[in-house]
Amino acid sequence: KTTNIRYGSFPFTTRRNPIIDDYDISSEALGCGINGKVLKCQHRRTGQKCALKILKDSVRARQEIIMHKRACENCQYIVQVVDVYENTYDFNQCLLLVMERMEGGELFNRIRERTNGLYTERDAARYIWMIVQAVKHLHQMDIAHRDLKPENLLLTNEKNDAILKLSDFGFAKHGNDQLLPLCTPLFTPFYVAPEILSRGRYDKACDIWSMGIIMYVLLCGYPPFFPESEEQLSTGLRSRIRTGNYQFPNEEWEHISEEAKSTIRRMLTVEPAQRITIGEILTSTWLTELTSERPIDMIALQDVETQTQLEVAVASATDIQRRTDD
Numbered sequence: 418k419t420t421n422i423r424y425g426s427f428p429f430t431t432r433r434n435p436i437i438d439d440y441d442i443s444s445e446a447l448g449c450g451i452n453g454k455v456l457k458c459q460h461r462r463t464g465q466k467c468a469l470k471i472l473k474d475s476v477r478a479r480q481e482i483i484m485h486k487r488a489c490e491n492c493q494y495i496v497q498v499v500d501v502y503e504n505t506y507d508f509n510q511c512l513l514l515v516m517e518r519m520e521g522g523e524l525f526n527r528i529r530e531r532t533n534g535l536y537t538e539r540d541a542a543r544y545i546w547m548i549v550q551a552v553k554h555l556h557q558m559d560i561a562h563r564d565l566k567p568e569n570l571l572l573t574n575e576k577n578d579a580i581l582k583l584s585d586f587g588f589a590k591h592g593n594d595q596l597l598p599l600c601t602p603l604f605t606p607f608y609v610a611p612e613i614l615s616r617g618r619y620d621k622a623c624d625i626w627s628m629g630i631i632m633y634v635l636l637c638g639y640p641p642f643f644p645e646s647e648e649q650l651s652t653g654l655r656s657r658i659r660t661g662n663y664q665f666p667n668e669e670w671e672h673i674s675e676e677a678k679s680t681i682r683r684m685l686t687v688e689p690a691q692r693i694t695i696g697e698i699l700t701s702t703w704l705t706e707l708t709s710e711r712p713i714d715m716i717a718l719q720d721v722e723t724q725t726q727l728e729v730a731v732a733s734a735t736d737i738q739r740r741t742d743d
């Protein structure tokens with residue numbers, strides 16, 4: 418009998434039977450991240466195409482699954498959790514996260530595959546609008562994702578009208594999680610630092626910063642802060658980020674609207690307290706103008722009106738003609 422270490426419990430029912438009873442699991446990986454691969458799997462009875470993330474059971478893994486399950490409810494811009502299994506493989510307790518399969522892959526690859534890596538402002542605004550919907554949903558639940566990046570933004574299919582959804586909740590945190598000790602009666606607030614009290618807000622503000630980076634990359638194909646040397650987080654790069662030192666190089670940015678640049682500037686504001694909030698992004702000129710209902714139906718309406726006016730004009734002209742004939 419293997420010792421069953423309990424890393425905590427789930428606030429929803431998980432399945433304990435072997436996942437292979439219900440799903441046909443392919444060894445083909447859909448993608449891979451730092452904490453594991455994502456495999457293709459298909460429900461045996463319904464044929465539903467899914468994606469399977471295998472996690473070694475731990476407190477962190479359970480936290481990721483709890484956050485993802487809670488976050489995806491009532492939001493079509495977050496990858497849906499279909500099933501959660503607790504299985505044991507050669508004495509290793511595993512958590513198996515079954516999700517809806519995103520056939521369009523990572524936004525990251527879509528950007529890389531594009532000829533010049535660029536999107537029109539309208540395409541970029543459509544993607545940003547969907548990311549904003551997901552982040553607004555999270556922030557309303559007082560959840561910060563904290564790992565927003567194109568690798569964690571997935572597309573439903575290969576077409577241009579694909580829906581963009583957020584995944585990978587390994588770094589997600591609930592606003593008042595770590596404030597628990599502060600809320601217990603025994604806690605004396607005399608010594609708590611201000612940043613601890615506003616930590617929840619700052620975590621959410623970091624999602625806005627990441628969105629600014631993603632918007633910048635969508636519009637020009639490269640990130641605003643990138644390492645000069647091969648060393649990942651060089652001191653130069655670190656200081657450029659900390660001081661918000663980036664440019665809009667003319668070559669790619671001269672044809673991009675001032676509204677887009679000012680929106681990016683407000684997202685890439687170094688001081689979290691001054692950074693634009695999700696609500697302000699939603700009502701920003703750039704986003705509203707570029708994602709308002711496409712004028713196509715307005716034009717069509719005009720056509721109809723013009724058509725009608727023509728018919729009326731012809732009818733009345735005919736009428737006049739007839740009268741003069743009589």
Ligand SMILES: c1cc2nc(N[C@H]3CCCNC3)c3c(n2n1)NCC3
Nearest residue numbers: 447448449450455468518519522568
């Ligand atoms: C659901 C979840 C998922 N995760 C995926 N890939 C993960 C890999 C780790 C980093 N985040 C994205 C992929 C997917 N899907 N579909 N389809 C193609 C690639």
